Amino acid sequence: MPEKTNSAPQEILSVVKSAKNVLLIMDSRFDFDALCSTLAFSDFLKQLSVKHTCIFGYDIPTKVKGRFDTSRITENVNVQTYNYAPHDLIVFLDSGTVGHLVKTHDYVPPANIPSINIDHHAGNPHYGTYNYVKETTSTSSALFDLFRAWHVDITKAMANYLLAAIVTDSGLLQYSSTNQVELQKVIDLMNLGADYHGFMRYLTQNEAYEDMVVKGIIYANLVFDRQNKFAYSVLNQADIDKKQIKEFSVVPADVIKKLADTDFVFVIRTDPETPGSWYISLRSHNPEFDVLHIAQQLGGGGHKVAAGCSISFTQAQTADEAVKVIIDLAKHT
Known part of the structure; x- marks a missing residue:
């Protein structure tokens, strides 16, 4: 089996900048990391003026829509029959295997379109044309690393997305993946304007x-x-x-x-x-x-x-x- 190696951050950036029409597909197993990494990457593409579309195969919970504007994500899209022809690049975020793009775990991406796989799950087989897989608290944590390597202007909105994902995917900063580096990322995102206390109140004192x-x-x-x-x-x-x-x-x-x-x-x-x-x-x-x-x-x-x-x-x-x-x-x- 070939060694699983990550693509260089600058190589991934070059691929993104060269794209004319990017497709972002959310993982079928909804959580804040799947959602917020998609929203943050979408904001990044807006900064680059790269045309893109965000899709999700299911419903986004109503409660979540009260916290984040998800209107740019088209819900209930059948990714198996979707028309991929307009796109020249697909970005997968937070999908440990490509099959997980659908709940039946049998998704097969179009073979003729290059893809970027950004993820944090152990065992990710590097299924993308380009891969950046880092075992850390969350995909959004890995994405934060990429943004800093790319010198991205991380806005307050982007900081809020990334912080929400890091906090929730780490079990409220309780899993063993939460080390000093991850805690420092939370501090850095707060310094960029992320509302940690507001998000924690939303999570812990706002139950439906x-x-x-x-x-x-x-x-x-x-x-x-x-x-x-x-x-x-x-x-x-x-x-x-x-x-x-x-x-x-x-x-x-x-x-x-x-x-x-x-x-x-x-x-x-x-x-x-x-x-x-x-x-x-x-x-x-x-x-x-x-x-x-x-x-x-x-x-x-x-x-x-x-x-x-x-x-x-x-x-x-x-x-x-x-x-x-x-x-x-x-x-x-």
Whole structure:
């Protein structure tokens, strides 16, 4: 297997400047890093006067739109059938594998258009024509490094995007990836005008009723195996519909990841956007327990302490069977 090496920052910059019509595709697994790295890169392209389009295959949560202007991103675009002909460059941000551009994990990019892959996930196979993959708190942290190498004028808006992504993708600066360098980036972004305290209030003191109801479902279905040090819950779409919840922004496994006396936790959920499969979100409570190893064996990805994957209904017809698949894999982690 060829060695995975990053393209030089100046080489990537030259490619971007030469492009006439860039396409930015958001990763299907919505989070602030996927969103904010896209918004920051879009602002950068505006500074260069490079024509570009931003697309996302699903809905952006309403709550997020109250914090950031996402109007430039076209939602619910079928990236499998999208007309790529007008574009001469594709930029992928925060996608650990190119398949993750869709929730079914089977996206294949057009072979005739060069691409840039900017990411921070361990195991990223460098699928782009040009790659910049750096294992750090977030893709936005890696993007901040590129912006500084390119001497980009980082505006207050861009600083807010980058800070939001670094803070959330590091577990509110609690994951082991948060070192002195990352903390210094937060300080540098605050010095550039990023509103750290305002964003933290938004995250921690601005919870939607719908999110509280979904958390209640997750807690009600919680199963704790104290002897084997794991816990899980099941979030069925039928339970969500029964409560008349149309939208929520809770990351299911984050709800129970603080449970004491566990090595790891996971939540199994059904999702109408991926019929025919269970979606599994996994979190480590013990920082030495590697949930990424479990996810990767099922075609998923993420990080050592936060990962996700899918299990098809053909492999596990019931939630109990899906639980067994995860537990069997965990025994070898």
